[in-house]
Amino acid sequence: MKSFLSVFRSLAMLEKTVEKCCISLNDRSSRLVVQLHCKYGVRKTHNLSFQDCESLQAVFDPALCPHVLRAPARVLVEAVQPFPPALAEVTLGIGRGRRVILRSYQEEEADSAIKAMVTEMSIGEEDFQQLQAQEGVAITFCLKEFRGLLSFAESANLSLSIHFDAPGRPAIFAIEDSLLDGHFVLATLSELDSHPQTLHAQEEPQRPEPRLPVHSTPHLDLDDFAADDMDSYMIAMETTLGSEGSRALPSTSLSPGLQHPCSSSPHSEEEDDDMEPSTVPGTPPPKKFRSLFFGSILAPAHSPQGPSPVLAEDSEGEG
Amino acid sequence: MKFRAKIVDTACLNHFTRVSSMIAKLAKTCTLRISPDKLNFVLSDKVANGGVSMWCELEQEDFFSEFQMEGVSAENNEIYLELTSENLSRALKTAQNARTLKIKLTNKHFPCLTVSIELQLSVSSSSRVVTHDIPVKVIPRKLWKDLQEPTIPDADVSIYLPVLKTMKSVVEKMKNISNHLIIEANLNGELNLKIETELVCVTTHFKDLGNPPLASKNASQDRNSEQMAEVHIDIRKLLQFLAGQQVNPTKATCNIVKDKIVHFDLLHEDVSLQYFIPALS
Numbered sequence: 001m002k003s004f005l006s007v008f009r010s011l012a013m014l015e016k017t018v019e020k021c022c023i024s025l026n027d028r029s030s031r032l033v034v035q036l037h038c039k040y041g042v043r044k045t046h047n048l049s050f051q052d053c054e055s056l057q058a059v060f061d062p063a064l065c066p067h068v069l070r071a072p073a074r075v076l077v078e079a080v081q082p083f084p085p086a087l088a089e090v091t092l093g094i095g096r097g098r099r100v101i102l103r104s105y106q107e108e109e110a111d112s113a114i115k116a117m118v119t120e121m122s123i124g125e126e127d128f129q130q131l132q133a134q135e136g137v138a139i140t141f142c143l144k145e146f147r148g149l150l151s152f153a154e155s156a157n158l159s160l161s162i163h164f165d166a167p168g169r170p171a172i173f174a175i176e177d178s179l180l181d182g183h184f185v186l187a188t189l190s191e192l193d194s195h196p197q198t199l200h201a202q203e204e205p206q207r208p209e210p211r212l213p214v215h216s217t218p219h220l221d222l223d224d225f226a227a228d229d230m231d232s233y234m235i236a237m238e239t240t241l242g243s244e245g246s247r248a249l250p251s252t253s254l255s256p257g258l259q260h261p262c263s264s265s266p267h268s269e270e271e272d273d274d275m276e277p278s279t280v281p282g283t284p285p286p287k288k289f290r291s292l293f294f295g296s297i298l299a300p301a302h303s304p305q306g307p308s309p310v311l312a313e314d315s316e317g318e319g
Numbered sequence: 320m321k322f323r324a325k326i327v328d329t330a331c332l333n334h335f336t337r338v339s340s341m342i343a344k345l346a347k348t349c350t351l352r353i354s355p356d357k358l359n360f361v362l363s364d365k366v367a368n369g370g371v372s373m374w375c376e377l378e379q380e381d382f383f384s385e386f387q388m389e390g391v392s393a394e395n396n397e398i399y400l401e402l403t404s405e406n407l408s409r410a411l412k413t414a415q416n417a418r419t420l421k422i423k424l425t426n427k428h429f430p431c432l433t434v435s436i437e438l439q440l441s442v443s444s445s446s447r448v449v450t451h452d453i454p455v456k457v458i459p460r461k462l463w464k465d466l467q468e469p470t471i472p473d474a475d476v477s478i479y480l481p482v483l484k485t486m487k488s489v490v491e492k493m494k495n496i497s498n499h500l501i502i503e504a505n506l507n508g509e510l511n512l513k514i515e516t517e518l519v520c521v522t523t524h525f526k527d528l529g530n531p532p533l534a535s536k537n538a539s540q541d542r543n544s545e546q547m548a549e550v551h552i553d554i555r556k557l558l559q560f561l562a563g564q565q566v567n568p569t570k571a572t573c574n575i576v577k578d579k580i581v582h583f584d585l586l587h588e589d590v591s592l593q594y595f596i597p598a599l600s
Binding site: 119 | 403406409410413429440444445446447448449450451452453454
């Protein structure tokens, strides 16, 4: 893409001088030819070499997703603005009072003495053009990719629809206008891999608020030593994709191979906890550890989850 | 232990944000000391900091419309928290158009300073809430003695600083030549920054700076006002200090204890900052 983009690098120059642009394929020399017909008879020809390749067809259908969110891109851009630029993943969900919550997702490293700052943004329902999801549902996906597609949608002044399902199922980000429509499919962290994040909507400080469990789907009854991302990826390679149908998950940058310790869902915590003098400073909260060795517990029929960039139908049979 | 505070005034919020951003540039990790009247950002002179120490003080009344705290105990009505300065600075920077900002000490799995910001970006948008949970480490009482206000040493020379931006650009260029800087000043309003290497010596002279009245009474009579008092310091420490000053302070004084320490005493409106750089051994 870089070489293609470099042809169109200077928008200002293009607008001023280019009258016509012709794009054609020269099969014989394997070149994509981009010809810019400019003012004063100047013609710029760019020959970009290309390679034939198999393309992965993502199989998805936004209509199958039970939950939908729709808002102008600007609202979502404002929503992700408070998050640190380096943050990899974010959790999006519906909190109390039908507020849309975005929360930074941190992979908890049990040994890490330096805990990371957690940021949460809560937006009222009225900022959304459509909100079809119950309180408590949430998904976690790559923030970097989300920012990328948001900046595109914002520059074109479009609304963005987010179609999603249970954690682990791909989330579909759709934009549409008279000239184009785009679907960006991102993998989401499955419940196995993430520790259940609780989202809360900040309201009056006087009322102590109980935390909401995020997932409306029942907590999967698996041993705490279930596989992490790396193992589910490896298992997926071995087993046939079952009755779920093939769900290809293209381009995602959720990194596999991370250990996600599973913490017990904190339901009883009050938000405004005052510090007890007996609190021992600096001790990490009790956590259960995951082990890579227990990956095989995962039943083979279990559909592959988490980020697996190579889950595509075997197209060897076709031409 | 309890701590809750609220800022509703935009000017106060911006000033507090600037202070936290300055602290973030001066110290990666620092201690926040909360007492009934004041907030302090403290860096104690440990080996890990290269012997540099910092004491920043602000009166809570100047910033917060509401302020409640309850220390560790009635006799020790203070709270000492260690935190990563950048977290606080980043959290406050997201409060640009905030209606209100609340800070409170909470315990969410681990002790946190929770910064809660209410935003209203436009008349048509909903009211939005941004929450940042900044992890903190509660410092036990037995370590408090190392985090007290430093005693101001008796300076040999006390002088007002030139425009900090100018000083910074000079020091920045000097850093490329040598890490060893000599800072010297006299009671005649003259301050010099010197570097000496085998190949070259570079000195920048600042004149007519003015001297504040000296605190110690004995020194002034005997001293020849032209005589320079000097300290050899690590130039990077000076540069880090100068880089932290984005705005020119209301008042800036430099106190030199010959061959021992340089003490910078700044006042940014109502926030005082003291920064100590020890001499190179």
